[in-house]
Amino acid sequence: MKTIAIGSDHIGLALKTFLIEKLEKQGHNLLDLGAVSQERTDYPIYAEKVAYAVKQNVADVGILICGTGVGISIAANKISGIRCALCSDELTALMCREHNNCNIIAFGANIISSEKAISLATLWLNTPYDGGRHQKRLDMMEMLEKTGSYCGLVTER
Numbered sequence: 001m002k003t004i005a006i007g008s009d010h011i012g013l014a015l016k017t018f019l020i021e022k023l024e025k026q027g028h029n030l031l032d033l034g035a036v037s038q039e040r041t042d043y044p045i046y047a048e049k050v051a052y053a054v055k056q057n058v059a060d061v062g063i064l065i066c067g068t069g070v071g072i073s074i075a076a077n078k079i080s081g082i083r084c085a086l087c088s089d090e091l092t093a094l095m096c097r098e099h100n101n102c103n104i105i106a107f108g109a110n111i112i113s114s115e116k117a118i119s120l121a122t123l124w125l126n127t128p129y130d131g132g133r134h135q136k137r138l139d140m141m142e143m144l145e146k147t148g149s150y151c152g153l154v155t156e157r
Contacts, residue, residue, distance in 0.1 A: 001027040002125060005059035007046030009072070010038050012065030012109040015117055019063060022118045028125070031059055047075035051082045054103050062104035063121060069108035076104050080145045083138075088112050093120040097127040099134045 004023060008016040013035055020030045033049040035041050043066040050062040062084075066072040069086040076084035084104035085096035088111055096102040105124050107117045140150050 001029065002060040003029045003031065003058075004125075005031045005033055005050045005053035005062040006064075007033040007050040007062070008035055008065035008109070009043040009046060009067075010035050010041050011067040012072075012107070013038060015065050015107065015109040015114055016063075018114045019065075019118060019121060023121065023125075026122065043072040044075040047072045047084075048079065050104060051076045051079035051084070055079055055081050061125070064104055064106040065109050065117075066106075067108060067110045069106040069111065073104075073106035076106070081142075083141075087120050087124070088116070090120065090123060093124045094127055097124050098130045101129040101134070101138060 006016055006020060016032070020032060024030055031053060033053065034046055047064055050064055053059040054062045064072045064076055064084065073084045073086040076082050082104060083100055083102045084106055085092065085100065085102040086106045086108070087093040087096060088108065093105065096105070105121060107120070144150055
C-alpha cells in the first residue's frame with residue numbers, strides 16, 4: 001500500500017474527505033495537507049504542500065482537488081520533478097500513470113462525482129509505470145526542467 005499526500009482548496013474539501021475515508025479502507029496511509037475548513041482559500045498553497053511531500057519522498061504519490069482541477073494541477077506542475085495530471089476518465093487515469101509516470105493526480109470537485117473520483121484514484125494507484133520507450137520522454141521533460149531545452153535528446157527524423 002502507498003503513502004498518499006492529499007490536499008484541496010475549500011471547494012474540494014468534501015471530495016477530499018470522501019477519498020481519505022475510502023483510500024484508508026483500501027489500506028493506504030493518507031497525509032491530509034489541508035484545507036481543513038470551508039473557509040475560502042487558495043489552491044496553490046495545497047498544490048505546493050502535496051508536490052513537495054511527493055518530491056521529498058514523504059509520500060509515494062499525491063492527490064489534489066479544486067473546483068475544476070485545472071488550477072491546482074498547473075500549480076503542482078511548477079515544482080520540478082512533479083508530473084500532475086488532471087483526470088476525469090479512465091483512459092487518462094490509466095495512461096498518465098502507465099506512460100507518463102504521473103506522481104500526482106488531480107480532480108475537479110465540480111466536474112466529477114465522488115464515486116468517479118475514487119474509481120479513477122484506485123485505477124491510477126494500481127497502474128504501474130511501463131517504462132521502456134516512455135522513459136526517453138520523461139528524460140526529455142527532466143532536461144527541459146533543468147536546462148530549459150531538450151538539446152541533446154532530440155533526434156532529427
